[in-house]
């Protein structure tokens with residue numbers, strides 16, 4: 001397709017994007033100059049089913065955060081789908097420019113993504129290919145979800161990697177990172193697969209990269225990091241059950257973060273000492289007593305429990321990474337079965353390593369990454385032996 005070419009009552013202006021099966025163009029109505037649309041044109045036979053799928057799905061949904069479709073013509077050569085044109089930029093462009101987005105703004109954007117998705121899920125559909133490229137931000141800040149149509153029409157095979165730009169350009173491992181573990185296994189997934197992608201997108205907005213997922217994220221309210229953690233759980237049933245559940249968890253996290261700062265500033269503005277001096281002395285004495293009791297009893301016991309939980313988790317991880325005798329080697333399921341490690345109960349670095357191994361097996365199985373992880377495993381073993389050696393534990 002070329003600029004200037006006519007399609008029905010539109011004239012093509014500029015190419016906005018190009019995928020394996022089609023091209024997306026900004027176009028102008030020939031009978032109404034200054035009125036723009038986006039036209040997705042199928043350039044390969046598979047593209048037609050995708051346009052049809054997108055048209056059907058978009059027809060069922062009418063929501064301010066979901067792209068509005070205008071018309072479909074599958075009989076024309078080439079077939080095309082006309083949609084509203086969004087003047088703005090994609091979340092990908094925004095991330096390439098700003099790298100990180102502050103938590104308040106990131107939550108605001110994802111909130112809109114979830115609102116759009118809510119409408120899609122409500123009509124029994126799912127997006128299946130959510131990623132920053134498919135989240136457009138209009139100039140007034142409104143988010144629009146685009147690029148539906150991967151639905152049931154075209155199932156991407158496991159390990160499918162999207163090519164971006166020209167078809168002979170480098171393969172960009174982009175989609176991979178947002179795809180839920182069940183989708184990478186070639187299963188169709190359900191609405192919770194979209195919520196997984198939302199977790200990865202939130203992570204990327206907050207820390208500047210999609211992969212690897214490292215939690216907690218620096219400079220982000222702890223509770224918001226936990227929202228990411230829950231959303232990207234390997235098992236769908238550990239994720240949020242719905243868009244609304246995830247949205248309200250995000251809002252609670254932000255409210256809590258906001259509340260703690262406002263409580264702080266409120267007390268720092270308080271003048272004078274409102275209670276009698278004896279009361280403060282008593283409180284100080286109780287505090288000292290409490291610390292002493294913790295120190296002799298609870299503290300060491302807690303430290304030992306922590307060491308033991310870490311040791312246990314370490315052994316479970318090693319077993320999960322080993323093939324059993326005569327057993328087929330299925331680390332992903334072994335890792336999934338590994339009891340969820342609460343990062344407060346075990347050594348933080350070990351919890352991170354487990355996350356990374358899980359990530360590796362559900363996503364990027366390249367040998368380079370595996371070697372790096374094995375090296376990390378080895379170094380961590382040394383550190384754990386040093387740190388917990390005093391409890392007689394060997395890692």
Ligand SMILES: Nc1ncnc2c1ncn2[C@@H]1O[C@H](COP(=O)(O)OP(=O)(O)O)[C@@H](O)[C@H]1O
Nearest residue numbers: 016017018019024038084085086090133146147
């Ligand atoms: N309605 C639209 N308005 C403006 N830009 C759009 C629109 N639809 C798509 N684009 C741009 O074109 C790119 C590719 O479109 P998309 O529908 O995602 O197709 P593809 O299957 O090629 O990924 C998007 O990332 C976005 O930048």
Ligand SMILES: [Mg+2]
Nearest residue numbers: 133134146147
């Ligand atoms: Mg796209």
